[in-house]
Amino acid sequence: MPSITSSTAAAIARARENAINRGGDADEICPVCKSSRYLNPNMRFLVNPECYHKMCESCVDRLFSQGPSQCPVVGCDKILRKQKFRKQTFEDIQVEREVDVRKRIAKTFNKRQEDFPSLKEFNDYLEEVETVTFNLLNSIDINATEAKITAFEQSNKSSILQNAAKAAQEQQFALAQREFEKEHHRRTRELENEIEASEKRERAEHKANLLRALEADNPDAEVAKVNKLARKKSSMRREHQERRARELEAARNAPAFQFMSNLNRVAEEAPPEKYDPVDGFDETNRYFVYRDKYESPWLDDTRNNKAVLAGGYLLQQYYERAVFEAFSGVGCFIEDPDIEGGEAMAPLESFDTPMIDSSV
Amino acid sequence: MRFQIDDLPVIFPYPRIYPEQFQYMCDLKRTLDAGGHCVLEMPSGTGKTVSLLSLIVAYQQHYPEHRKLIYCSRTMSEIEKALYELKALMEYRAKELGHVEDFRGLGLTSRKNLCLHPSVKREKKGNVVDARCRSLTAGFVKEKKEKGEEVESCIYHDNLDLLEPHNLIPPGVYTLDGMLKYGEDQKQCPYFTARRMMPYCNVIIYSYHYLLDPKIAERVSKELSKDCIVVFDEAHNIDNVCIESLSIDITEDSLRKAARGCTSLEKKIEDMKSTDADKLQQEYAKLVEGLQDASTAREEDSFMANPVLPDDLLKEAVPGNIRRAEHFVAFLKRFVEYLKTRMKVLHVISETPPSFLQHLKDLTFIEKKPLRFCAERLTSLIRTLELSNVEEFQALQEVATFATLVATYEKGFLLILEPFESDTATVPNPIFHFTCLDASIAIKPVFDRFWSVVITSGTISPLEMYPKMLQFDCVVQESYAMTLARRSFLPMVVTRGSDQTAISSRFEIRNDPSVVRNYGNLMIEFSKITPDGLVIFFPSYLYMESIISMWQGMGILDEVWKYKLILVETPDSQETSLALETYRTACCNGRGAVLLCVARGKVSEGIDFDHQYGRTVICIGVPFQYTESRILKARLEFLRENFRIKENDFLSFDAMRHAAQCLGRVLRGKDDYGIMVLADKRFGKKRNQLPKWIAQALLDSEMNLSVDMSVAAAKKFLRTMAQPFAQKDQEGISTWSLEDLNAHMRKVRFQQEEMEKMQVDQADEAVNGNGREEYEISDEEMDEAMMKLG
DSSP states (O other), rough: HHHHHHHHHHHHHHHHHHHHHHTOOOOOOOOTTBBTTTOOOOEEEOOTTTTOOOOOOHHHHHHTTSOOOOOOOOOOOOOOOOOOEEEESSSSHHHHHHHHHHHHHHHHOOOOGGSSSSHHHHHHHHHHHHHHHHHHTTTTSSHHHHHHHHHHHHHHHHHHHHHHHHHHHHHHHHHHHHHHHHHHHHHHHHHHHHHHHHHHHHHHHHHHHHHHHHSSSHHHHHHHHHHHHHHHHHHHHHHHHHHHHHHHHHHHHHHHHHHHHHHHHHHHOOOOOOOTTTTOOOOSSSBOOOOOOOOOHHHHHHHHHHHHHHHHOOOOHHHHHHHHHHHTTTTSSSSOSSSSSHHHHHHHHHHTTTTTTTTO | EEEEEETTEESSSSSSSSSHHHHHHHHHHHHHHHOOOOEEETTSSSSHHHHHHHHHHHHHHHSOOOEEEEEEEEEHHHHHHOOOHHHHHHHHHHHSSSOOOOOOEEEOOOOHHHHHOGGGGGSSSHHHHHHHHHHHHOOHHHHHHHTOOOOOHHHHOOOOHHHTOOOOSSSOOHHHHHHHHHHHHHHHHHHHHHHHHHHGOOOOETHHHHHHHHHHHHHHHOOTTTOOOEEEESSGGGGHHHHOOOOOOOOHHHHHHHHHHHHHHHHHHHHHHHHHHHHHHHHHHHHHHHHHHHTTTTTOOOOOSSOOHHHHHHSSOOGGGGSSSSHHHHHHHHHHHHHHHHHHHHHHHHHEEHHHHHHHHHHHOOOOOHHHHHHHHHHHHHEEOOOOOEGGGGHHHHHHHHEEEEEEEEOEEEEEEEEEETTTOSSSSOOEEEEEOHHHHHHHHHHHHOSSSEEEEEEOOOOTHHHHHHHEEEEEEEOOOOSSOOEEEEEEEEEEEETTTTTOOOTTTTOHHHHHHHHHHHHHHHHHHOOOOEEEEESOHHHHHHHHHHHHHHHHHHHOOOOOOOEESSSOHHHHHHHHHHHHHHTTTTTEEEEEEEEEHHHHOOOOGGGGGEEEEESSSOOOOOOOOHHHHHHHHHIIIIIOOOOOHHHHHHHHHHHHHHHHOOSSSSSSOOOEHHHHHHHGGGGSOOHHHHHHHGGGGGEEEHHHHHHHHHHHHHHHHHHHHOHHHHHHBBBOOOOHHHHHHHHHHHHHHHHHHHHHHHHHHHHHHHHHHHHHHHHHHHHHHHHHOO
């Protein structure tokens, strides 16, 4: 029994598949091998965007498996590759071609309305683009048009890139928003279902309680009690659910902004990071400050000795070196594997903050 | 009869008035004074139209503003009826006032009904008449004629140009027949007379569509001023009308036709380029400036107007990439091809307009903006090309309208692709539904534009549903009961068969033999006792067919045959009208008949079963909609999310308004009588969803009957109905003469005064009481103080 059903299911699936491929005509014939759908019900047609001549899958396999070769259609001398063959999206081959052309044009001519000072100019631009497309399609002034395209591309290189990025970003945003809407939708739905279910449950419970109360010795008092309980319960539940609904509503409003800001951050694209030869090693010292002057009788002479200073000797440098050397071991832990890591050093900071006075 | 409502003198064309009519007028006046919208429910057959007209006409004539009345109804026959009422009213007024008022009332209907041209009027199909008429009357035909070219034109239409444009027809009220007659006498076209005279009319009566359908409304109704009073009569289905007017279904066939239209447009453009390139250039230049300029050329002959386009769009220039004719045709072609590929998908798709647009853009690089201008651009192109056989482009026009709508509205619409007709079908027959889910979109311009919109019907309960669904605020919202001197109709809810099993059309048990048999018994019993006509409504054709075949097997039909003829409504309208004809004959000659029909069919909506044509109506099962439909599901979801209307509430509301419509068919006036049977267990809980006038007549004791009990009750009822009933028994109760009315008004005034007095008294009392209390308290305090002292 199951085998029968599965086979019928398969048959239906096949019928659907056929219907997909059929594209209107039931007895289509492959123009190359003249095989018809009657002989080969699973025939699929492919086209190559070089010349848009239609042929069946098996012909493509047969002719182009050995590498690129000439189109088999008489009078067409285009060299085709198997890789480029694809399924036809549109019934009308002209439209198929048009869309390919448009794809190319859209990559180059992607200016937006904001780029123009007025709507009129934008419209003129749009018409210009349309004319270019039209010329390409109908092979009018191909050379001139091609030249125009290249010229445009050359002169607007940066804006093309920018606009492409913008468009991609917009798309991303729209997608995210749609996803979010869907999610929100699902959650509200869930909440509503829950409310309904709990209301139903409550009613049933209340009814059962009432019946039980009526069985008791003094039904009036019991009933009053049950009613009060039910009221309390339902108001509590309602409050809870209302709060959730509010939260949901708030969530709906808030993340929309988040999306926006997130996307904007991506858009700003922080400048590429500077190359760091020491790989993050921090040279700034955290453990001491330099003073301008250290009291040392041994150095006082030097400070006042014009002959030494005139030679370019800087006492300051000496101080710095000396203090640095004195502190150079602090913060290095031999046992610790990542001594350079900022994390490992961090705890030290706290006890060092009162800045050791290196004058001692 | 003449009377005053507040300061407004009303002339009512009958010597007697029903109390509810008077109430209705008072409420209507209140609404007009306040300048807001209202929803009014008035029992069917109590003279709603005449009270509405007489009040509004009185209002127009009394106040200096002369606010125009736009009266919209549903069917041709209702329009005609309203026109006759208006005519009678105006004649009565003339007699009463002693002079004829300067007043014009016209009705507008399709060209098909108003055409006089000898060959065109013989066409059967409405759109053929429209097309042929346009080809004879379009602006360019006239231009060509002036140039001296030999073109065919319509003499009736041409004669209009010889008349004064604001006085094509003398003042007065013209029924549609009257218009035709006048047109024939004067050799002028009634259709265009009515259309051109609309700005100069006091009352216009036409179909809903002229106001709601954006494609027509733009053309016909745009010149109406803001202070018009708009009335939607028989408006219980108004939300569906709104939705239908913005929904479009596209099939493979229509796409094929659209593609053909594209090709022929292309050819026409080529032709024109070679012969008259100037014209295309002119159009192009115009479009550069913007649509607004182009649309000034839009006249009554334009073959299609834009759907509700926002104003800013009309002022904006057409996007550059569809400015040139050939570019635009290529654009359309691409769009049609895209739709074709979408149709090939073999699973159900439902998506929102934004996601559709995104996919469209990814695949074909069609942007949203030019898409929005599609419909308007096509109109302009067709006008430029001077195409007269617009039939060829009907499919293309539909696609263009679809394009405009899908690009204009993000919310409230849904695209649903259904590749198979039913779940079991294996051969695909795809339909692309573009459905409007939000009824308020189509009607919004009406509410925005006019100060007073009146929505009224015989069955429009529950009233609060309509403001919610259509998104408006109403000043007055009223449902009237029916005043009756005797109980002239008997509503009953039958929940059980004679064998005490519950009867219901619930899906799980609807085909149980016991349920079917009990329904059959109900029919047999009522066919025995009902005099003349018996009408039975089923929830759907499908169920009706299955139940009739089961009845045949059970011998129930043979039993009914003994008493009455059996006639059945079918989806085919000609068959149905034949059945109706036979039914009426059988009812009139005393044989009596049973008419089996469907609650959402043609019979339930427009056809009255007054007097002997319907003495009993049985509603078998609750007429719920087919809930598995994807469109309905989408709409329910939309209603829940946006208007907070629960699915079940809406379904139940919709079912009950149809049930009420069915029941209302049988009672068309106060001297009529009839039995109304609601045969389903589930009706027991839906009593408060019935219109007030039915619900109030439904006694508690008749809420839960079995078949035999209901038959007994019906027998008793029919016996009382058989007693002689004189006109004068109704006097003062269900009909008022002028004296009764005056007495009532005095009483109301007296009551009001009483109330005011009472309020004043109460206020006084409150003041006094407070005083006394204070006094007492102080007394007590004094006592206490004394005690302490003591």
